Amino acid sequence: MTDVSGLTSSAYQQALEVIASVEPRIADATRAELADQRASLKLIASENYASPAVLMTMGTWFSDKYAEGTVGHRFYAGCQNVDTVESLAAEHARALFGAEYAYVQPHSGIDANLVAFWSILAHRVEGPWLQKAEKKNVNELTEEDWESLRRELGNQRLLGMSLDAGGHLTHGFRPNISGKMFHQNQYGTDPETGLLDYDAVAAKVKEFKPLVLVAGYSAYPRRVNFAKMREIADSVGATLMVDMAHFAGLVAGKVFTGDEDPVPHAHLVTTTTHKSLRGPRGGMVLATEEYAPSVDRGCPMVLGGPLSHVMAAKAVAFAEARQDSFRTYAQNVADNAKSLADGLMKRGTKLVTDGTDNHIVLLDVSGYGLTGRQAESALLEAGVVTNRNSVPADPNGAWYTSGVRIGTPALTTRGFGHDEFDNVAELITQVLSNTQPGTTKAGTPSKASYVLGDGVADKVKAASAEMLDKHPLYPGLDLA
Structure with a gap:
């Protein structure tokens, strides 16, 4: 990570002084958060470190603006500068991903997915329905018309990757709004290999005939052939929507190209703007x-007013991602994930799909006699930040899980390379090998509590500190 200039450090110090003058506990928590992140091995696959330029862009008076609508067509006056910001963010996004159109207003990945789902319904269902009903727009609908249209919109089919196979809860998971909006079904992975079986997906699509086929993942450690997914969608006239929130940085950095780049093949692509995109x-x-x-x-279909200060930060981040240095970074993320996976496997840890070729490594910790929750907690005690995650056909369900998901974007940003990630694999193995399941107050086996061997946490923290000190987070930034 590039050194933070003295000017930037001074700016943050003064900003915290201003905050402390109103609510010192927030200033203290902000300093503590930086200290915690500096001292931890952050391996959460969905987290990263944004640049000071991105972070500082969010702390401006663009936060004060209401700007419902689109560029040049706002429902509030005085949005000319917001128009500039949104236009620049969309311009950078189109150039970065080679997309025909970019919509940068969604506040989160879930919001982006909701916009995409309702856009598909509006384009594929509402539009043809209005034409058939000989109505120009929804303003002409009677209450009887509305009831008919609501039935039509609410009876569409969506097929997404199952949660335990690596999909996301917004891809049709029942407790999520996506699972309530659609008549939903799921495709999984091969039970032996954990890999996508495109023939099986094609058979499922032909049987279910969805309006929307969702591709993409949050915990699948392999690449996807999006050209094949488009062929499968086209076979039943479905719309292909790809959620690339996790691997957008690998697409932007040209690690995923050709059939593995979703943008040329999908009708719509959604993403978050943090994670691997930084x-x-x-x-x-x-x-x-x-x-x-x-x-x-x-x-106003799904979203309220756009967050203009965040759109400005998106423009800065996309501009950063268009630099050659970001391509180097993205390739290092993928290379480091392979180093981490190889280091774990050679030390006896079982991985879903026996490895990775993206930024995600998914551990099956059942071989250690642990649940994912126990493993996650023991690792956190030792300063290794991860998150528990389901594995295919997980006997422990989505809360306790049998897996732990880790990723390389954040530590790669700090400058970790092959040797460091091999050392990280050693530290993870030390923790898991020295953790035992705990018991409940009644003396029965617990899926949550654990017992970590004496001295293990301190030993791992000391070894981590040596690596972290060599790759400081925001070097030059002093908030003392």
Whole structure:
């Protein structure tokens, strides 16, 4: 990570002094958060470190603006500078991903998915329904018309990757709104290999005939052939939507190209703007021109007013991602994930799909006699930050799980390379090998409590500190 200049350090110090003058506990918590992140091995696959430029862009008076609508068509006056910000963010996004259209207003990945889902419904269902009913727009509908249209919109089918196979809860998981909006079904992975079986997906699609086929993942450690997924979608006239929130940085950095790049093949692509893309927390929808008018209705269809200060930070992050250095970074993320996976496997840890070729490594910790929750907690005690995650056909369900998901984007940003990630694999193995399941107050086996061997946490923290000190987080930034 590039050194923070003295000017930047001074700016943060003064900003915290201003905050402390109003609520010192927030200033203290902010300093503590930086200290914690500096001292931890952050391996959460969905987290990263944004640049000071991105972070500082969010702390401006753009936060004060209401700007419902789109560029040049706002429902509030005085939005000319917001128009500039949103236009620049969309311009950078189109150039970065080679997309025909970019919508940068979504506040999160879930918001982006909701915009995409409702855009598909509007384009594929509402539009044809209005034409058939000989109505120009929804303003002409009677209450009887509305009831008929609501039945039509609410009876569409969506097929997404199952949660335990590596999909996301917004891909049709029942407790999520996506599982309530649609008549939903799921495809999984091969029970032996854990890999996508495209023939099986094709058979499921032909049987279920969804309006929307969702591709993409949050815990699948392999690449996807999106050209094949488009062929499968086209076989039943479905819309292919790809959620690339996790691997957007690998697409932007040209690690995923050709059939593995979703943008040329999908009708719509959704993403977050943080994670491997290293921007601010937010979302985005990329689309073909065919779907652009529907997506452009994201506000007020799904969203409220856009967060103008975050759109500004997205523009800065996309500009950073268009630099050659970001391509080097993205390739290092993938290379480091392989080093981490190889280091774990050679030490006896079982991995879902026996490895990785993206940024995600998914451990099956059942071989250690642990649940994912026990493993996650023991690792956190030792200063290794991860998150528990389901594995295919997980006997422990989505709360306790049998897996732990880790990723390389954040530590790669700090400058970790092959040797460091091999050392990280050693530290993870030490923790898991020295952790035992705990018991409940009644003396029965517990899925949550654990017992970590004496001295293990301190030993791992000391070894971590040596690596972290060589790769400081925001070097030059002094908040004392």
